[in-house]
Amino acid sequence: GAVVSQHPSRVICKSGTSVKIECRSLDFQATTMFWYRQFPKQSLMLMATSNEGSKATYEQGVEKDKFLINHASLTLSTLTVTSAHPEDSSFYICSARDPRWTEAFFGQGTRLTVV
Amino acid sequence: GQNIDQPTEMTATEGAIVQINCTYQTSGFNGLFWYQQHAGEAPTFLSYNVLDGLEEKGRFSSFLSRSKGYSYLLLKELQMKDSASYLCAVREVDTGFQKLVFGTGTRLLVSP
Numbered sequence: 001g002a003v004v005s006q007h008p009s010r011v012i013c014k015s016g017t018s019v020k021i022e023c024r025s026l027d028f029q030a031t032t033m034f035w036y037r038q039f040p041k042q043s044l045m046l047m048a049t050s051n052e053g054s055k056a057t058y059e060q061g062v063e064k065d066k067f068l069i070n071h072a073s074l075t076l077s078t079l080t081v082t083s084a085h086p087e088d089s090s091f092y093i094c095s096a097r098d099p100r101w102t103e104a105f106f107g108q109g110t111r112l113t114v115v
Numbered sequence: 116g117q118n119i120d121q122p123t124e125m126t127a128t129e130g131a132i133v134q135i136n137c138t139y140q141t142s143g144f145n146g147l148f149w150y151q152q153h154a155g156e157a158p159t160f161l162s163y164n165v166l167d168g169l170e171e172k173g174r175f176s177s178f179l180s181r182s183k184g185y186s187y188l189l190l191k192e193l194q195m196k197d198s199a200s201y202l203c204a205v206r207e208v209d210t211g212f213q214k215l216v217f218g219t220g221t222r223l224l225v226s227p
């Protein structure tokens with residue numbers, strides 16, 4: 001299958017600071033990537049669709065100024081959590097679809113802890 | 116919009132068979148996926164259905180009825196390592212873009 005790499009896997013930051021999470025498609029080009037958030041013992045909640053060369057499409061209830069998404073190339077999308085607060089602590093995970101495959105592939109996820 | 120429901124938790128014993136149901140209401144349906152996820156890890160793909168019927172893949176099978184908005188994942192000969200969360204996900208076409216929306220997820224506990 002295709003490979004999606006996400007970095008960092010874990011990050012701890014102080015309240016009020018910003019954190020950037022990277023999602024890379026390693027062996028294919030992804031015009032679209034997706035960002036999800038997952039709380040403990042819950043399912044994945046789609047936050048936004050990242051589109052290469054254009055603005056991201058955010059799901060209802062997701063603050064676009066809080067969660068900045070940039071998809072500057074066909075292999076890289078970034079999610080920046082701005083002015084992080086403890087309630088932003090969560091597992092963030094990206095995915096991308098390689099047209100050669102039916103299913104989407106996921107990054108390893110990023111465990112964000114805001115203290 | 117979408118509304119994808121699964122039972123929250125299920126328990127079963129090693130060697131048994133378990134069926135995890137998923138019901139959905141969505142617009143722009145373009146396929147249904149089942150993923151397995153262990154805690155703290157990325158989901159891994161199990162199966163895909165886009166037409167009605169049963170898809171079999173080793174110990175795992177998945178069924179889809181589009182008219183009923185219903186799918187199930189069947190796990191046979193359960194093993195301890197099958198303890199995980201199982202996520203039903205619907206691929207939707209929305210304003211020209213495809214996106215994958217996940218259900219509530221089912222935590223399966225397999226006991227000896």
